[in-house]
């Protein structure tokens with residue numbers, strides 16, 4: 001068969017019913033600036049960890065928002081807490097605190113299950 | 114008169130003393146038992162050495178005379194000194210008086226405390242008048258200190274402190290009994306003097322005044338004894354425990370014991386040695402600029418001791434070390450905070466397994482044995498001006514260097530350690546050591562004070578000389594390898610926290626450089642007393658507004674004399690000030706100043 005470089009896409013639906021949103025409110029309470037993120041990606045473009053590997057706060061935010069805590073735990077461990085993201089964020093999101101708190105919340109949650 | 118030299122009122126006192134000593138023995142033994150292995154080794158190695166003598170000397174100076182408090186605040190110093198030194202002399206001189214009186218050193222232990230009551234005024238003993246005078250004089254000294262303490266409780270501004278420290282119920286009992294002890298002693302001795310004429314200038318005069326009222330003597334002596342008893346019993350559970358703990362702390366410190374990553378018996382000693390003098394409150398930028406006044410060392414330590422410590426208090430601290438610099442007891446409260454921030458690590462985690470030091474490093478140089486390694490650090494990568502200037506400086510000096518984290522930098526690990534992620538920090542450290550060791554270099558130069566502090570104090574197996582870029586540039590100038598043009602510009606230099614306190618005190622090098630390049634303005638807060646820029650990575654919980662308040666406070670100091678440039682040597686401080694200064698002087702790193710000139 002001739003390959004045209006593309007193929008039928010496997011359906012990637014997001015099953016919100018299987019997601020778990022329990023930690024969101026807690027994070028918003030702890031790190032109110034979390035809500036201010038506009039997803040510009042500035043943090044990721046400067047990120048020290050991102051230079052070495054696929055890692056993006058943006059993606060972590062998304063995973064957290066969607067309640068994908070199992071994937072998130074491994075992901076968050078990649079951050080070095082260096083603080084570069086903090087300085088470039090145009091919305092003054094307290095990124096480091098957000099990552100630390102996400103890390104703790106998610107670890108706690110995953111351990112309980 | 115009373116030749117048996119016993120009266121039931123001595124019992125509360127005796128009981129209190131026994132309980133106090135039992136308590137002290139239990140605490141001291143527990144603390145020493147809880148020292149880590151390395152700490153115990155330190156003690157073993159140095160216990161028989163000159164260090165022990167030095168410790169004794171320091172105990173006299175600090176625990177009794179409170180020299181450090183004197184230096185900060187003479188009135189507060191006099192208060193502590195008169196209470197501590199005066200009281201201990203009262204005990205010592207009293208003991209000599211009682212021993213001389215009874216002709217034996219091993220008299221009833223309470224005789225010295227209740228001497229006037231048991232003294233037979235007709236009995237003559239050597240230096241009787243001198244003793245009587247001394248005892249009254251010392252009592253007067255202690256009472257004057259006490260008066261200051263009472264005034265301080267109500268008018269703390271007098272001592273230059275904006276806020277007196279808060280108290281718990283047991284603190285209050287101990288405080289009130291302490292306040293009662295000496296006035297009661299004065300009245301008790303005066304009453305006796307009124308009847309028997311055996312008082313000194315103070316007690317006799319008061320005694321003569323009281324004599325006409327024919328007051329009963331014994332109840333006051335009972336009250337005096339009970340006040341002592343209450344104080345002794347409650348003391349170990351209050352801040353007054355610092356009186357004895359500070360002695361132990363001084364010895365342990367002189368023997369080379371230091372705080373470790375995890376909690377040890379030494380941590381407990383440090384916690385118990387805080388006298389709640391409150392000196393740390395007024396030096397804290399969180400208090401002076403951001404109006405946060407429940408998280409300073411004194412409150413942090415108190416909350417731990419009262420078992421009510423909260424996450425916010427633990428985390429709401431810049432780790433700027435201004436309080437540690439000021440603390441007269443020398444408590445390393447920021448290290449303790451880091452200990453309390455420790456986060457659980459999970460087993461079998463491969464932290465940062467994506468990092469490959471071999472793939473990191475310079476893309477432009479294959480040189481494996483340069484003289485100098487330049488490590489910019491994460492933050493410098495956000496300030497390309499610093500990196501460019503450093504490259505130009507290396508070039509101008511003809512230095513043989515490799516820019517070791519030009520491409521794909523690895524964080525030094527200190528930000529993680531500050532937040533209590535120990536395993537993670539250690540992993541990064543190991544990766545960096547591996548990176549540095551893959552070269553054969555003599556000097557590691559970094560333009561980030563955070564990295565510098567980390568390399569200097571946290572990296573244990575680094576076999577290379579570490580220099581901050583201010584030190585390095587100064588060295589180049591001194592060696593004549595770098596020419597600096599003197600200009601008519603004026604500079605205000607901001608000392609970054611990480612290199613201006615504790616063991617890292619890089620003060621002269623940046624100043625030498627700036628004096629060579631122009632005119633350096635004196636500031637109200639500089640060197641170890643410099644203010645924090647507010648952006649410290651040590652604090653993750655401040656809001657943007659609070660950070661700005663702290664930054665503005667530091668900037669006020671720097672802009673006061675309208676310098677042409679605010680100069681700093683930390684990329685993080687530079688970024689912070691840059692954000693704050695819309696118009697006015699320009700902010701530059703010291704390396705940029707050199708290149709500019």
Ligand code: SF4
Pocket residue numbers: 043046047048049050057078079080081082083084085086095096
């Ligand atoms: S703190 Fe973490 S997320 Fe932010 S830049 Fe550094 S490594 Fe990236």
Ligand code: SF4
Pocket residue numbers: 036037038039040041042043044057058088089090091092093095
């Ligand atoms: S830089 Fe700030 S606003 Fe932009 S994606 Fe990152 S956290 Fe969100």
Ligand code: SF4
Pocket residue numbers: 386387388389390391392393394410411414439440441442443444446
């Ligand atoms: S930590 Fe030091 S400065 Fe602060 S109250 Fe305690 S002894 Fe005083």
Ligand code: SF4
Pocket residue numbers: 396397398399408409410429430431432433434435436437447
């Ligand atoms: S380290 Fe700095 S911010 Fe923290 S309590 Fe001490 S003075 Fe305040």
